[in-house]
Structures are given as C-alpha cells and as structure tokens.
Amino acid sequence: MCPVRRPPALPNQPGPPFNAPAARRLRTALNMGPEHVAYGMRASYGMPYVTPDLVVAWERGMVSPTSPELTALAGVLWCSPGELIGRPRTLREHRITRGLAPDDVARALGLEILAYLRMEENNDWRGTERQATALAELLELDLPDFVTVTGREPRLAEHLRSAVTTRWQAYVRPVGKIVPLDRRLLEDALQELHREYQGQMMATLSWGSGNGADASGQDFLDRIVDHFWTNVQEITG
Numbered sequence: 001m002c003p004v005r006r007p008p009a010l011p012n013q014p015g016p017p018f019n020a021p022a023a024r025r026l027r028t029a030l031n032m033g034p035e036h037v038a039y040g041m042r043a044s045y046g047m048p049y050v051t052p053d054l055v056v057a058w059e060r061g062m063v064s065p066t067s068p069e070l071t072a073l074a075g076v077l078w079c080s081p082g083e084l085i086g087r088p089r090t091l092r093e094h095r096i097t098r099g100l101a102p103d104d105v106a107r108a109l110g111l112e113i114l115a116y117l118r119m120e121e122n123n124d125w126r127g128t129e130r131q132a133t134a135l136a137e138l139l140e141l142d143l144p145d146f147v148t149v150t151g152r153e154p155r156l157a158e159h160l161r162s163a164v165t166t167r168w169q170a171y172v173r174p175v176g177k178i179v180p181l182d183r184r185l186l187e188d189a190l191q192e193l194h195r196e197y198q199g200q201m202m203a204t205l206s207w208g209s210g211n212g213a214d215a216s217g218q219d220f221l222d223r224i225v226d227h228f229w230t231n232v233q234e235i236t237g
Contacts, residue, residue, distance in 0.1 A: 016067060016070060016081075016085045016086075016088070016093065016096045016097050017064075017085060017086040017087065017088045017089065017093045017096075017097070018058065018061075018064040018065060018070065018084065018085070018086055019083075019084055019085060019086035020058060020059050020060065020061045020086075021059075022083060022084055022086075023058060023059050023073065023077070023084055024059040026077045026078075026079055026083070026084075027055075027059070027077060030077065030078065032077075033052070034052035034053075034055040034056050034059075035052040037052075037055045037073070037076050037077070038050045038051050038052045038054065038055050040075075040076035041069075041072050041073065041076055044072075044075065044076070045072035045075065045076075047068075047069065047072060050069075058073070067096070070084055070085070085097060088145075089148060090120075090123050090149070091119060091120050091123060091125065091149050092120045092123075094139045094141065094145065094149060095120070095139060098138075098139055098140065100138070100139075102116060102117055102120065105135075105138060105139075108134060108138050109127060109131045109134050109135060109138070110131065111127065111131065123151075124151060125149060125150040125151045127150075132146075132150050135149070135150070143179065143180075143181075144229045147178065147179060152178045153225055155178060156175065156178045156179065156225060156228075157224055157225050159171050159174045159175050159178070160175065160190075160193065160224045160225065160228055161221050161224055163175070163190050163193065163194060164193055164194045164196075164197035164198070164220075164221075164224070165197070165221075168190040168191055168193070168194040169187075169190075171190060172186050172187055172190060175190065181232065185232065185235055185236065188231075188235050189228060189231040189232050189235055192231045192235075193224075193227060193228055193231055196220075196227065196231075197217070197220055197221075200216055200217065200220055201216070201217050
C-alpha cells in the first residue's frame with residue numbers, strides 16, 4: 001500500500017468517531033471496490049486526493065476521515081453519515097458528534113477557549129461540578145458517558161474492583177460519590193456484581209485449575225465497569 005497523503009489544505013483534522021467495519025460492510029454490500037469509492041469521492045465531491053489506498057486505510061482503522069470526508073463517503077455508499085459514526089468515547093468525539101464548535105462549548109461552560117482545548121487534547125476534564133453538569137446537558141451525555149468523559153472511570157473501576165474482591169457494602173458510599181444513583185439501586189448493583197465475580201471464581205476453581213481462575217477473574221476485573229453498567233441497566237429495566 002502506498003503512503004496515504006492528503007493535500008496541505010486538508011490536514012487530518014479529528015472527525016467524528018469512525019465506524020470502520022460499517023464502512024467496509026456497506027461498500028461490500030454495494031459490490032463496490034475501494035477504487036469505486038475513491039472515484040465517486042473524486043468525481044462527485046471534489047476530493048481529487050482520495051485514492052483506493054486512502055479508502056482501505058479508513059476501513060482498516062489506520063486513519064479516520066475528517067468530517068467533510070465522512071459526509072462524502074456516506075454519499076458514495078448511499079447511507080447517512082450517522083451509519084458511519086461509531087460510539088463516541090472522548091470529550092472531543094462527543095462534541096463533534098453533536099456538531100458543536102470548541103468555542104461554543106467553551107462559552108456555554110464559562111471556560112477560556114484555550115483551557116477547553118487543552119482538556120480535549122489531553123482528554124483530561126478539569127472543570128467544576130457545575131461545569132460538568134452543564135457539559136452533560138450540552139452534549140446530552142448519558143451517565144456512563146458522563147463518568148468516562150469527566151475522567152471518573154479509573155476511580156470508579158478501582159472502587160468496583162475492591163467491592164467485588166472484599167466487602168461490597170463498604171463501597172456503596174465511595175461509588176455513590178462518583179455515580180449519582182439512588183443508594184438502593186447502587187446496593188443492588190454492587191451486591192450482584194460481587195455475586196457474579198465470586199461465583200465465577202468458585203466455578204473456575206471447582207475445575208481444579210488455579211491458573212484458569214486467575215485468568216477468568218482478571219478478565220472480569222478488566223471489564224468491571226462494563227459489568228457494573230450492565231447490572232445498573234438490568235435493575236432499572
């Protein structure tokens with residue numbers, strides 16, 4: 001594959017989170033090759049630099065299309081841009097997905113634009129609680145995304161790991177400070193999380209494989225936050 005190059009006027013500016021598998025699946029369903037996609041973007045959307053190599057690079061996740069490129073790609077693939085957008089994870093991705101400019105967000109939160117841009121660049125939220133609440137409303141963040149975007153997920157994961165490996169009751173309050181949920185709901189979610197972890201460890205040990213238990217338990221702990229949100233969702237219906 002030749003090196004992928006964009007013209008100087010079109011740097012690889014961050015675009016929306018890109019769903020590479022969806023792009024590849026849609027192209028294949030249309031019986032199109034990367035060369036057909038590249039030709040369509042050149043001929044119909046005035047992007048003479050798009051080559052089959054660039055299209056393949058997008059589909060392999062090596063590079064992401066900018067917002068104009070994603071719009072053009074959606075046109076060639078006969079789909080909406082939303083079908084090519086993956087789940088946003090970072091502050092920048094949530095902002096771009098909502099179609100907001102950085103200065104719009106900074107102004108709404110009462111932040112200096114440079115301070116806000118540093119938060120985006122480092123993916124390191126430094127705002128106050130009031131600003132965090134305003135951010136959640138502005139970007140329409142659900143609770144899991146709010147915890148992730150505001151940098152609370154590592155601390156939540158730490159508390160959850162301790163809760164399932166020791167006494168879960170001791171971590172209702174610490175988790176509640178990070179996740180603003182009803183205390184009874186938190187108790188039910190943590191108790192179920194503890195039961196799942198301990199049950200998995202006991203089941204694996206019953207097969208007489210200590211190494212297997214270690215691997216199974218570590219995998220559960222690595223995905224502890226996902227397990228927690230799944231429990232919360234099931235409890236709340």
